[in-house]
Amino acid sequence: MPSTLARRDFLKTAGLAAASAAVASPVFSFGQDAAKPVTLAFVGCAHIHTPQFIGISKGRPDLKVKCVWDHDAARAEKRAKELGTKTVADVQAIWNDPEITAVIICSETNRHHDLVLAAAAAKKHMFAEKPLGITAAESVEMADAIDKNKLLFTTGYFMRTQPINLFLKEQVAAGSFGKITRVRGSNCHSGSLGHWFDTEWLWMADPKIAGVGAFGDLGTHSLDILMWLMGDVDAITADIKVVLGNYGDCDECGEALFKFKDGVTGTLAAGWVDVQDPVTIEICGTEGHAVKVNNDLFFKSKKVEGTDGGDPWRKLPKALPLPLNQFIDAVAGKTGQPLVTPREAAARVAVMEAAYKAAKNKTWEKPA
Numbered sequence: 001m002p003s004t005l006a007r008r009d010f011l012k013t014a015g016l017a018a019a020s021a022a023v024a025s026p027v028f029s030f031g032q033d034a035a036k037p038v039t040l041a042f043v044g045c046a047h048i049h050t051p052q053f054i055g056i057s058k059g060r061p062d063l064k065v066k067c068v069w070d071h072d073a074a075r076a077e078k079r080a081k082e083l084g085t086k087t088v089a090d091v092q093a094i095w096n097d098p099e100i101t102a103v104i105i106c107s108e109t110n111r112h113h114d115l116v117l118a119a120a121a122a123k124k125h126m127f128a129e130k131p132l133g134i135t136a137a138e139s140v141e142m143a144d145a146i147d148k149n150k151l152l153f154t155t156g157y158f159m160r161t162q163p164i165n166l167f168l169k170e171q172v173a174a175g176s177f178g179k180i181t182r183v184r185g186s187n188c189h190s191g192s193l194g195h196w197f198d199t200e201w202l203w204m205a206d207p208k209i210a211g212v213g214a215f216g217d218l219g220t221h222s223l224d225i226l227m228w229l230m231g232d233v234d235a236i237t238a239d240i241k242v243v244l245g246n247y248g249d250c251d252e253c254g255e256a257l258f259k260f261k262d263g264v265t266g267t268l269a270a271g272w273v274d275v276q277d278p279v280t281i282e283i284c285g286t287e288g289h290a291v292k293v294n295n296d297l298f299f300k301s302k303k304v305e306g307t308d309g310g311d312p313w314r315k316l317p318k319a320l321p322l323p324l325n326q327f328i329d330a331v332a333g334k335t336g337q338p339l340v341t342p343r344e345a346a347a348r349v350a351v352m353e354a355a356y357k358a359a360k361n362k363t364w365e366k367p368a
Contacts, residue, residue: 040330041094042068043115045079046106047129047158053104054082056324061317063328066100067093070107075200091115095122102126102152102331104324108203112139123250125152127327130220132342134211134365136350136368143342147234154327155340157224161323165225167289168283170317171227176301178287182265183230185281188274192244192252197270205247213247214241215254216352219270224340224348225281226266233351234261235366240359243273256355258365295322 015103042050045068057065065083069091070076076087094100095118102125105115112133119126123293126146132155133139146153171177191197192214197205204210215238227233240254253271260266284289288301289309294351297316300309307313320326320338349365358365365366 007267012211016103036333037062037064038097038102038106038328039064039178040067040102041066041100041102042079042093043091043105044111045070045075046203047106049129050079050106053106053324054079056322057083058284060328064333069094081272091249100124106131108209110134110209113142116142120149120151121148123151125331128155130155130345131211131216132345133349136346136353139346139349143346146342152327152330152339153342154323155345156323157221157226157340158322159221160338161226161320163319164292165249168318169229176287176288176303177283180264180283180285182284183226183282184267184275186269186279187218187222188269188271188277189218190275191273192246192272195246196337197247203271205250206251212352214272215251215252217253219254219268220348220352222268222270223351226268227348229359230262230264230266232261232347233367234259235364236354237364238355238359240356254359
């Protein structure tokens with residue numbers, strides 16, 4: 001099993017929940033250099049990636065999942081049974097338990113704020129699914145609380161673990177593109193076309209609960225990569241819209257144009273109504289170019305020998321462990337884990353909030 005799994009491929013496998021639970025952990029030495037085993041709890045089990053995280057957790061002999069809580073008791077019972085553990089009726093039992101050092105928060109997004117603040121007050125390290133919050137303001141408040149309590153944190157930006165993106169990060173830092181003029185990201189699948197969210201995941205198609213629709217749901221992953229490569233966004237405008245209306249007034253696709261603070265122009269596409277999405281990232285510069293097409297990287301740089309842009313570039317770094325595995329290793333005491341910071345997570349929410357505001361008002365907006 002590869003150590004990364006594109007979300008659209010993950011969801012396309014037969015039976016969302018069943019397939020997700022079958023995902024194994026990547027093969028590497030768990031807990032190497034770890035100071036102690038990890039005991040954690042699941043706090044909320046609503047997110048579509050919960051089954052994948054259960055699979056990862058069950059594959060780690062150095063991890064104990066002590067209990068599961070969800071405001072939906074039946075959902076908690078289902079996930080606890082899969083994990084071979086118990087449920088708790090009151091989440092306060094988790095906050096009060098000194099054996100539990102960390103939590104995995106997979107609740108609905110509109111519950112993140114209260115749960116993250118409670119976890120921070122209880123000094124629990126946390127993996128919280130993206131997006132961090134509904135608004136930039138509440139996301140900053142959560143980031144403040146996490147940092148104030150000196151807690152380990154990360155979120156599910158798994159694209160940072162992929163070899164092509166790791167390579168692009170190296171080449172941007174090395175100056176291989178010269179002066180970068182523009183970048184593009186795209187993250188689209190056919191979720192609305194296939195009615196993927198019709199059952200237990202329906203809340204993800206309700207922006208009042210999820211905070212965003214299709215554009216924000218998928219777009220945040222590519223936005224994270226673009227900001228990871230290029231830094232902060234100065235201003236953004238967007239066209240975000242309903243296409244089929246399969247989920248009422250929930251947006252099903254969108255495209256944004258933005259300006260990074262260093263002057264680079266960026267574009268971002270995301271949605272649930274695409275039958276293909278072959279070109280997922282492109283970087284253009286005065287001395288180099290890179291584009292990912294159907295999971296192959298085509299790379300050309302005047303500064304890197306042997307790059308003609310005509311054949312797929314195969315000299316890539318190894319994939320990193322998935323974010324949840326990085327988080328568990330960090331809690332166990334393994335140093336040097338490339339965790340997403342709470343400030344980074346909050347910044348992505350701010351840019352998305354500005355994109356939706358810009359689409360509504362037909363303006364350019366600055367992230368809060």
